[in-house]
Amino acid sequence: MVDPVHADCSASSTAFLERHLGNTDGIPDVETMLRAVGAASLDALIDEALAPGIARSQDMALPPAVDEDAALAELRAIASENRVCKSYIGQGYYGTRTPAVLLRNVLENPAWYTAYTPYQAEISQGRLEALMWFQTLVAELTALDVANASMLDEATAAAEAMAMAFRLRRTAGTTFLVDAETFPQTIAVLRTRAEPLGIALRVCSIEAMGNGDAMAHGDTTQVPDAAHAAGVPVTPDVPVAPDVPFGALLQYPGASGIVRDDRDGIAALHARGVLVIVAADILALALLTPPGELGADIAIGSTQRLGLPMGNGGPHAAYMACRKELMRALPGRIVGASVDTHGQIAYRLALQTREQHIRRDKATSNVCTAQALPAIVAAMYAVYHGPEGLRRIASAIARRTAVLAQGLRELGQTVVHASAFDTITIDVGSASSSIVERALAAGVNLGVPTMPDVHDVHDVPGTLAMPGLLRIALDETTTDADVEALWALFAPLTAPDAFRYADVAQRASTLLPAALERHSSFLQHPVFHRHHSETAMLRLLRRLSDRDLALDRTMIPLGSCTMKLNATSAMLPMTWPEFADIHPFAPAAQRQGYARLAQQLGQWLCAATGYAGVSLQPNAGSQGEYAGLLVIRAWQRAQGQGHRNVCLIPASAHGTNPASAALAGMQVVPVACDAQGNVDLDDVRAQCARHADRLAAMMLTYPSTHGVFEDGIRTICALVHQHGGRVYIDGANMNAMLGLCAPGEFGGDVSHLNLHKTFAIPHGGGGPGVGPVCVAQDLLPFLPGEPGGIGPVSAAPLGNASVLPISWMYCRMMGARGLREASRMAILHANYLSVRLRAHYPTLYTRAPVGGKPGRVAHECILDLRPLRDATGITAEDVAKRLMDYGFHAPTLSFPVPGTLMVEPTESEPIEELDRFIDAMVAIREEIAHVERGEWPRDDNPLRNAPHTAPTLLAASWMHPYSRERAAALGRDKYWPPVGRIDNAQGDRKPRCTLGAMGEPA
């Protein structure tokens, strides 16, 4: 058992806390802030901020904090319980070489990993351009017109594509055909995602897909060799109601390694009005005819093998590309080109009206945080190697695979297919287990095809191996000697010298089908040709990151985002080989370190939230929401209440909430807020009563998205429970609650957390994230990963596993007291900003004032700029852009209330930085006063023209009524915005989301 919290007071237990907090209790700066806010003490302030009756009943049970060295040593011991083997499992995860220049200067570089999602485009030009390269890479390798800026993993990308095809369907059909060659984990996630949408999955062979009768009747009894070899069950010959398929997913190359020419099959599917999605291996496309040329409408896949370690399953960037006619139905973020006020090309997020933050339950997807950092690594890998380099790497893999297959045949083995890129399946009959055991003893993992015959394919009894088949997938790291060692596993009695790679190679011919050779060029843009030296790459990365504002330069006071310190010591372990080089489907015995890490972290998260159990699988907050709602749905079914499908969601909720509810098959019913910004209790009462028979859940954020600990929370939870619903508390704002109150104690049944907020995983410029879903005792059996649970929501059992050590380190170094102190400081800082700025920008919502003191906010505050807009025409957006001139990333703009800025300073900022921000905001208010007094026109002032670039300030003529000095907002370490205000509307009229051969947006 862990020690009680009170023991947590040794010098070493506070060592990291002092590094993490910008200010610590008892120091003069805290006294200054308390005086400013008019609180007698920090305890008194927290009492005034917290709603009555919600304080924790007991302290969090976490082990006492240790310092950075001790935490790293402990984690090393845990990591050593993982066993790094050579993995030839494939199935979407491969060994890769991360170029050192990318490892050090992107993956391990805070200028890249501490950046936020590029909503403020003018200060995000570096990563936006890098994401344009990612999109260009994907679009050109797949030969489709447009690509988005990443998806969460290959399996969820397949599910998103299925949902996209469903939205676009031209028939009343509800059947989705799935190639029997599809990776099992993809099929498993498709199953989870299909059912709430009313989609019937049919796993069958490509031959059966192309056959109209088979499609109508599900007659897929002819299990082709390929399907058998892929290890995937084929829908049995049971009579099914005739239904017209609307979409089909093909895997290319297949899971068994087969490289099929599916042109005819795709044409036959098209002839029946079926949209075709191809899940393609991105590296194979350097050599093979791309999906677009085969006729696919949509392509999806993973870019993991472009430089990102396997990491036990993630994080990696998945991709999605489509024909341009389908572009407006694409899920996820898309970067596009536009122009700034000076007419120069600038990048920003395009077509946002598709996304959850605007369209809510009508959005194309619930995806918010995606995989920006892994996408940038993949893009840079392509930039560094160029098209020729990619071809070289892919050719070397294909060549070794052919030699491997040749050798195995010569050794008397049965290689199932005549075609291959990197994977071969061998039918070894009864020798299978002895070969696998021999391999394991030699530190080698062979692929053992599995079939997802139960809900969850991960580590679940019932996941059946296909008898007699083994699979070997090679990758960039495989050497000639590795191939020789593989042969030895299959023929242990053959003398090593008798069988040499160089000799066999002479007799081997390519296994790539000639008809599928790629002839079209790709990556013609100059960036893919000019950065092949390390010097050039280093400077490119520096040039790009210099254009952006990340946490390594300034506070990023984004409300609802918790941009806190991402401690360097916590960042170190993710690239240790014991964490990085683990295949997610390696035998469980090799992943014991991960299992222990997950068990400990899970236990700490339960202690923090007051829930009984957790799944760490969801790889973003949105996925946690989705999983949590499915858990509620599954529980209700188990109670015979499966008809319940209404989800109450306050109007102020984050867009992912309604979007997730819609994906989970629920009907979203909005609940009003009252004049104080609180959830309107009368409306909750009325809606609960109106929907009493069908109430499934209420989903609300706490503290509210308005930044307040609402007093009515316990009443709301009780009302929902009385009417048969469960309460989903969005835990994205957990940073206000650690050690103070716990959603599982004050009435919540389910919460997701955003580890990429509260638990110190960096935002990576828009991902990766981790969105664990925590649940009450009676919901435990329904979690993903449980045998009778909702099924997997991510491709890998532990989702974005390799970033979990970051949160582990954070908790271990903070301990219960540290985490509590973090929340208390976060609340103090928010109240300090709110009070100091009150005379200039009033805070919109607070708890009702007590005893003549100002009303308190939680860990963030909404500054109301609407009166200023009405008086001067200056908008919150103008202030956001002007802050860039002052060297700040703007607070959250117009969420949850249009025309406002929501500020969340976090606990990590020192008072100097808080004051610098306050000074900038006050200086900007003075500028607005000039407009108010009529001294500067409404349409020509430093706010309306912000941000100001260096060239505009140095131009020969200066025609504005304010000085160049004023415009520059010169200060120490001046940041120069690289572009002027970007024209969003222009960019969306004719979206250009890739870069052409001349470097121009296309």
Ligand SMILES: Cc1ncc(COP(=O)(O)O)c(C=O)c1O
């Ligand atoms: C309140 C709230 N809920 C949910 C989310 C979604 O989390 P993610 O972006 O990880 O999907 C966010 C993200 O900003 C949020 O602020």
